Amino acid sequence: MAVFNIQQCPVCGGNQFKTFITCTDFFVSGEQFEIKECAGCGLKFTANAEDEENVGRYYQSEEYISHSNTSKGLVNAVYHRVRSYMLGRKSRLVKKATKKKSGKILDVGTGTGFFLNEMKSHGWQVSGTEKSDEARTFTKKDFGLEINEPEQLFQFENENFDAITLWHVLEHIHRLDENMETFGRLLKPEGKLIIAVPNPTSYDALHYKEFWAAWDVPRHLWHFGPEQMKLFGEKHGLRLNSIHTMPFDSFYVSLLSEKYKKSKLALVKGLMHGKISWLKSLVNKKKCSSVIYVFGR
Numbered sequence: 001m002a003v004f005n006i007q008q009c010p011v012c013g014g015n016q017f018k019t020f021i022t023c024t025d026f027f028v029s030g031e032q033f034e035i036k037e038c039a040g041c042g043l044k045f046t047a048n049a050e051d052e053e054n055v056g057r058y059y060q061s062e063e064y065i066s067h068s069n070t071s072k073g074l075v076n077a078v079y080h081r082v083r084s085y086m087l088g089r090k091s092r093l094v095k096k097a098t099k100k101k102s103g104k105i106l107d108v109g110t111g112t113g114f115f116l117n118e119m120k121s122h123g124w125q126v127s128g129t130e131k132s133d134e135a136r137t138f139t140k141k142d143f144g145l146e147i148n149e150p151e152q153l154f155q156f157e158n159e160n161f162d163a164i165t166l167w168h169v170l171e172h173i174h175r176l177d178e179n180m181e182t183f184g185r186l187l188k189p190e191g192k193l194i195i196a197v198p199n200p201t202s203y204d205a206l207h208y209k210e211f212w213a214a215w216d217v218p219r220h221l222w223h224f225g226p227e228q229m230k231l232f233g234e235k236h237g238l239r240l241n242s243i244h245t246m247p248f249d250s251f252y253v254s255l256l257s258e259k260y261k262k263s264k265l266a267l268v269k270g271l272m273h274g275k276i277s278w279l280k281s282l283v284n285k286k287k288c289s290s291v292i293y294v295f296g297r
Contacts, residue, residue: 004051004221006036010176011232014040017047023215026260028058033217043228044200049218052174058219059132082248087118093244094119094163097192097294103162106186108179109169110147113139120145127161129153153182160186165194168290171220180236184297193238193295196246201225202289203277204254213256214249214289226286229293238295249290250277 008015016039025031034047049055095101102123107116110128112135120126120143128147130136136147164183173179183193198214199205200223205212215223224232230240251274258266258273274289281288 004049004055004174006045006047009038009040009043010222011043011228011235012038012041014038016040020044021210021215023210023212023217024260025058025217026213027216027219028060031218035215035217035223041228041231042225044223044225046215046217046221046223049221055174055218056131082252083114086246086248087114090115090165090167091118091122093292093294094124094165094192094194095122097194097241098162098190100162104160105163105165106156106161108153108164108166108183109172110139111135111167113143113145113147115165115167116145116147117143127156153179153186156186158185159188159191162188162191163194164191167196168198170195171197171216171222171224174221176222177236180232184236184238187297189297191296192241193233194292195229195295196290196292197222197224197229198249198253199225199286199288199291202250202287203280204250204257204273204289207273207277208254208257208261211257211260213253213260226291226293229291233293233295238297241294241296243285244292244294245281245285245288246290246292247278247281247288250274250281250288253289 017036018039020035020037022032022034025033033049035044036047037044094105104125105119107128110116110130113128116126116128126145128145129150129152130147131150139145139147164187187193205214226243233240251271254274254277255270258270263269277289285291
């Protein structure tokens with residue numbers, strides 16, 4: 001196994017780490033991975049994950065629904081019902097953040113293309129990158145959209161996009177600093193970078209601990225809390241403009257976590273803890289299971 005060694009924190013530059021928790025890859029391999037924490041800023045990351053060239057085998061599962069369109073099983077069925085609502089919510093957020101009814105948008109890690117298709121239907125000029133061959137094929141077949149391979153990101157012209165979006169993608173990226181620097185270069189002067197990531201400081205993360213589904217080791221390399229995300233944006237010359245919640249993630253992640261625990265009455269418990277997480281996020285957005293960060297210059 002070619003190991004992705006993290007020797008320096010991408011947020012604060014520190015090199016002192018401690019073991020935070022050990023988690024299992026419930027989706028594919030059943031292997032265990034340590035999550036470590038930076039002593040300087042608190043960023044958490046998955047240790048001993050595979051490098052970029054070899055990590056693909058951990059995505060080979062029909063259940064990995066961000067790269068498939070299966071609705072098999074209760075959790076997946078719920079996911080796909082919620083997706084329709086969230087597509088509209090995401091498109092409204094992009095318009096509000098950019099103050100534009102239409103423009104140019106780049107979606108990084110576009111998966112099966114539902115979001116870009118939504119933005120296209122609202123008159124936006126869309127571009128996307130996606131690592132999965134199957135996902136790019138799906139997007140072309142179902143939506144007629146040509147999606148680029150990830151390396152195309154570095155070939156786009158400077159100041160080219162009104163919005164760049166990453167919906168649960170940043171946590172997967174190996175070349176974190178290189179990508180973040182590129183996002184800043186590609187944004188127009190008034191452009192916005194919109195990043196959604198799971199939140200390890202949420203109620204459901206603290207409740208489920210090593211069973212929290214959003215650890216998703218080893219696919220999720222980075223585990224950003226609100227403070228680390230703000231600092232990371234500032235490191236790359238970006239200012240945090242606003243944060244927003246993804247309320248349905250509280251329920252989805254809690255349901256998956258109960259499944260991983262093999263709980264009795266998993267549906268009831270998942271909905272209960274999902275509701276608690278959602279209610280807490282109404283008081284404090286930084287406690288939501290997943291958080292959306294809007295950055296500008």
